[in-house]
Amino acid sequence: MVNSTPRGPTQKSGWQGLVSDLASDQRAFKNVPWGKAMMWIFLLSDIFIFACFLVGYMTVRISTTEPWPDASEVFALHIGSRNVPLLLIAIMTFILISSSGTMALAVKFGYEKNRRATATLLILTALLGASFVGMQAFEWTKLIGEGVRPWGNPWGAAQFGASFFLITGFHGTHVSIGVIFLIIMSIKVLRGSLETGRPGFLTGRKGRYEMVETLGLYWHFVDLVWVFIFAFFYLW
Amino acid sequence: MAQGEAQQHPIGIYLWVWFLLFVLSVFSYMVDYLGFEGYLKWFLITLFMLMKAGFIIAVFMHMVWERLAIICAILVPPGVLVVLMLLMAIEGNYTLLIRLEYFFQ
Numbered sequence: 001m002v003n004s005t006p007r008g009p010t011q012k013s014g015w016q017g018l019v020s021d022l023a024s025d026q027r028a029f030k031n032v033p034w035g036k037a038m039m040w041i042f043l044l045s046d047i048f049i050f051a052c053f054l055v056g057y058m059t060v061r062i063s064t065t066e067p068w069p070d071a072s073e074v075f076a077l078h079i080g081s082r083n084v085p086l087l088l089i090a091i092m093t094f095i096l097i098s099s100s101g102t103m104a105l106a107v108k109f110g111y112e113k114n115r116r117a118t119a120t121l122l123i124l125t126a127l128l129g130a131s132f133v134g135m136q137a138f139e140w141t142k143l144i145g146e147g148v149r150p151w152g153n154p155w156g157a158a159q160f161g162a163s164f165f166l167i168t169g170f171h172g173t174h175v176s177i178g179v180i181f182l183i184i185m186s187i188k189v190l191r192g193s194l195e196t197g198r199p200g201f202l203t204g205r206k207g208r209y210e211m212v213e214t215l216g217l218y219w220h221f222v223d224l225v226w227v228f229i230f231a232f233f234y235l236w
Numbered sequence: 237m238a239q240g241e242a243q244q245h246p247i248g249i250y251l252w253v254w255f256l257l258f259v260l261s262v263f264s265y266m267v268d269y270l271g272f273e274g275y276l277k278w279f280l281i282t283l284f285m286l287m288k289a290g291f292i293i294a295v296f297m298h299m300v301w302e303r304l305a306i307i308c309a310i311l312v313p314p315g316v317l318v319v320l321m322l323l324m325a326i327e328g329n330y331t332l333l334i335r336l337e338y339f340f341q
Contacts, residue, residue, distance in 0.1 A: 013303075021305035028305050055321050061328075063328040100292065101251075234268075
């Protein structure tokens, strides 16, 4: 496949580059494979979904006359004889950041065509993601056991449960889907599909190592959303 | 197709960002652990959150090495969400005042 996009010194840089890229005939996003551009546009739409959830949470939290439950106490864990605030959430945060780090390295080794390292890092990322979902399931079970429901809870504003289950549930779904795709991608890497350009089972697209980067964008986005949830829901 | 091969960077920068994200997460956890209150707490939480988000987008998602066309196409539209947030904050305060006025004994 011949790439007709002008590359290298023929491309202008900076704001002039922006204008000439957007005004050019064929494709506006130079040096970006279309799969990656589409992933970015999908993530843009996902940003709006999560932002609407978080803004909705903000609105109900501002407008309720009941006191909002103190997340620091609600999500505390008993260790020995004392309560450590937000411990599980902190561990989940570190696990998700670590999985983002292994994913970034997987993308790097993918472009170096290092099959074994890429697959190992992808599987490691999937394991970290799965353990994150496991801890979230534990957290949900604990809270449901303590009587948190979407319509009420023992500590205060009824909207707490609805916001919590909606936001963390949607995020957990994203993580779970990401884990499934990580497993699929690691199988593709292991059997060499990305080197030989073997067509995919469902889409028929030829395997390329850019796919690892595109999947990486999704995974980093999941981490990115957690950064905002951690700040706004758990710490605020 | 050699397009994506532009995104090859030394391993050191990934490890550095990874480390920085850990440090920033510890900082934001400490804000809660040390029990800061009020504007200081909110300022620190927001600061660490935006720094973490910036590092993830810039380095892990390779945005700092992309051309301005895709950077603007992806990062400018979420700016309208700030407007939504401000509008809904005003609306939320208004709803609270009405509730306190008419429904709260």
